[in-house]
Amino acid sequence: MENDRICVIFAGGPEEGQPYLPVPQQAYVICADSGLRLAQRLGIAPDLVLGDFDSLGAVPADLPHMTVPVEKDDTDTVLAARVAMEKGYRNIRIYGAFGGRLDHTLANIQTLEFLYQAGAHGELIGTHDTACLIGSGETTRFSYQPKQSLSLFSWTERCTGVCVRGVHYPLEQAVLERRFPLGVSNEITAPEAEIVCGNGILLAVRSAL
Known part of the structure; x- marks a missing residue:
């Protein structure tokens, strides 16, 4: 199915080592x-390079590229997400989204909601962390991985009907609020954890310990 196809976006975070999840x-x-630097370090040839190229320092003339103005509303990562959706992709993974400036990291998390509101699924993948959103009425499952934490945050003002199973600190029909980090630093104890969001949007973060 077309919606099963995956688009990978490489952002400019200064990631070192191998990604937490393979490309x-x-x-x-x-x-x-x-x-582009991260993709090249991983030995991956891009299908498209885009941006204002202020960070890269030069236009990669030998590669398929799209140049945009420096002064614009979209970040280069958001622009890449728009292009991915225009090409029909609804499963989008963003690598190099962590490890640098905090404002860029927060902007990348906001990009997850931009994708979510457009009907696409996004995931941020770094060297030590992954993040995704779980929306109203959705159920997500994560497989057990040793030395890994699972944290859930209310991305909206509050999330209700939250169920978290197969973890050290389970929840049933719980309420998570944005102002209090009740769901931080849990641990998957079963072969698979199940997270249900009744209403609202959860931010799920898995981190290597």
Whole structure:
């Protein structure tokens, strides 16, 4: 199915080492400006490089590229997400989204909601962390991984009907609020954890310990 196809976006975070989750084969690859450096370090050839190239320092003339103005409303990563959706992708993974400036990291998390509101699923993947959103009425499952924490945050003002199973601190029909980090630093104890969001939007973060 077309919606099962994956688009990978490389953002410009200064990630070191291997990504926490491998880059899927046969994915369509977009590099957002200096995200090209991360793709090249991993030995991955992009299908498209786009941005204002202020971070990369030069236009990669030998690669398929799209140049945009420096002064614009979209970040290069958001622009890459728009292009991915225009090409029909609804499963989008963003690598190099952590490890740098806090404002860029927060902007990348906001990009997850931009994708969510547009009917796409986004995931941020770094060297030590992954993040995704779980929306109203959705159920997400994560497989057990040793030395990994699972944290859930209310991305909206509050999330109700939250169920978290297969973890050290389970929840049933709980309420999570944005103002209090009740769901931080849990741990998957079963072969698989199940997270249900009744109403609202949860931010799920898995981190290597």
